Amino acid sequence: MSKSNDKSDEPINWWHEIRGLLLLLxxxxxxxSIIAKPFYIPSGSLVPNMLIGDRLVVSKFxxxxxxxxxxxxxxxxxxxxxxGKTPAYGDxxxxxxxxxxxxxxxxxxxxxxxxxxxxxxxxxxxxxxVPQEIVSGVTVKCHAVFAKGTTSCGEFAGYxxxxxxxxxxxxxxxxxxxLPNGAQYNIVDTEANYGSxxxxxxxxxxxTVPDNHVFLMGDNRDHSAxxxxxxxxxxxxxxxxxxxxxxxxEFIMYSLDDKATYNPLTWYGALRGERAGMSLRPSKKAxxx
Numbered sequence: 001m002s003k004s005n006d007k008s009d010e011p012i013n014w015w016h017e018i019r020g021l022l023l024l025l026x027x028x029x030x031x032x033s034i035i036a037k038p039f040y041i042p043s044g045s046l047v048p049n050m051l052i053g054d055r056l057v058v059s060k061f062x063x064x065x066x067x068x069x070x071x072x073x074x075x076x077x078x079x080x081x082x083x084g085k086t087p088a089y090g091d092x093x094x095x096x097x098x099x100x101x102x103x104x105x106x107x108x109x110x111x112x113x114x115x116x117x118x119x120x121x122x123x124x125x126x127x128x129x130v131p132q133e134i135v136s137g138v139t140v141k142c143h144a145v146f147a148k149g150t151t152s153c154g155e156f157a158g159y160x161x162x163x164x165x166x167x168x169x170x171x172x173x174x175x176x177x178x179l180p181n182g183a184q185y186n187i188v189d190t191e192a193n194y195g196s197x198x199x200x201x202x203x204x205x206x207x208t209v210p211d212n213h214v215f216l217m218g219d220n221r222d223h224s225a226x227x228x229x230x231x232x233x234x235x236x237x238x239x240x241x242x243x244x245x246x247x248x249x250e251f252i253m254y255s256l257d258d259k260a261t262y263n264p265l266t267w268y269g270a271l272r273g274e275r276a277g278m279s280l281r282p283s284k285k286a287x288x289x
Contacts (some may be wrong), residue, residue, distance in 0.1 A: 023178070032058055033070045038253065044145035045218035045225065046092070046105060048174060048186055051144035054255045054275065058094050060246040063087055066095040068246040081243060086111060087214055090183025090282035092249040095216065095240050100233055105249060106216035106226050107185070110239070115206040115213055118228065121189050121198045124206070131176045135186060141170040143258035155223070156190055183282035186217045197221075197228040211242070213239035218274060218277065249280040 017247035041054040050056075059162050060069050064084035067075040073096055087108045088092055095104050112115040116127055121129040146152035153160070153168045174186045192239045198221075200206050209215050216236060218224025224272070229235020 006100065011244040013125075013280050019224075022259045033140075034065065035245070036060055041101070041105070041146065041250070044223060045220050047140060047145050047188055047220040047223075048138045048172065049092075049104070049219050049280065050252075051140065051255060051272075052147060053144065053257055053260065053270075053272070055253045056280065057250045057253055059250050060247045062248045063093075063242065063245055066245070068244050069186060073101045077243070079243060081213070086242065087248070088183065089181045090185060092280050093216070094189035094216075094246045095236070095247065096160075096244045096246060098237060098244060102215075103246070104236065106224070106236075109179070109217045109227075110209045110215035112209055112211050112213055114209045114215070116209065117206040118198065119202045120239060121221065123177070127206075131178045135174045135176045137173050138173055138186075139169050139171050141257065142170065145170060145223070148258050151212070159190060178285050179278055179282075182285040184285050185219060185282045187221055188204065189221045200228045207238070209239045212242050214242065214245070215239045251280055252276060 031052055036057055036059045039056045041050050041052055041056065041059045044052055061083075062085065064081040067073070067077050067083075089110045089111065091109060092105060093108060094100070095106065097104055109123065110125060119126045121131065142153040150232070154269040156170045156172070159170045159172055161169055161171060172188045173190065175189055176186050178184045207215070215227045216239075217226045217228065225233060225235040227236045227238055227240065229237070231237035255272040255275040256267060256270040257272055258270075260266050
């Protein structure tokens with residue numbers, strides 16, 4: 001008689017199984033820390049270019065690697081970056097908050113050594129106003145700007161209406177800014193004034209970005225806790241170290257509106273299909289020869 005090949009009676013090698021799971025986990029963490037990771041948008045600070053519910057791909061290598069590159073920021077802080085590189089004007093970056101280490105997402109507005117001030121919502125960079133032009137506005141639902149469960153749908157007074165589904169929507173005016181390298185993007189700037197940051201610094205003197213730092217702002221200028229906002233106000237408290245930058249936002253994988261819940265059956269009806277694949281890199285204005 002031939003021997004049976006049935007191994008069903010053999011004991012499970014639990015160490016082998018656990019080791020396999022640990023290696024898989026380490027591989028995922030390695031990819032997230034070194035190459036790219038997904039990122040969820042929980043706030044409306046980058047409206048109109050990002051909405052609450054967008055799921056992004058963030059690349060980890062464009063500016064080199066630091067302690068902030070690691071998933072969950074599990075590494076201790078240390079100075080310096082491996083293959084470090086300074087972001088470009090207009091890049092959207094993920095940063096670890098200087099105190100809480102929570103991930104923030106903002107746009108690079110000023111680089112090391114730049115002087116910057118904001119007067120009547122106009123950015124003045126190295127003594128020159130950043131060009132702004134009026135472009136066609138955008139209509140977005142309240143809960144693409146403010147999270148569900150908040151009472152913030154009244155914050156854009158004068159810009160509200162109700163759509164055919166009975167949802168509160170905002171008809172927001174847009175401006176297109178152009179930074180010195182030609183990077184262009186749209187911003188929302190309404191009559192609302194987030195903590196008087198339409199005029200910053202309050203001292204009246206320009207702010208000089210320190211070496212190894214960048215100055216960051218949200219595109220939803222009246223509702224962004226960014227470099228203009230103090231640490232006590234949950235902002236970034238000025239320019240942020242390059243070591244705190246964990247990656248660059250590249251594109252939107254997919255987007256779900258506020259109708260999505262933990263139940264997968266709700267996801268299809270909540271899908272914003274037109275946002276899938278949208279690039280998050282700023283367009284570039286052709287430079288004059």
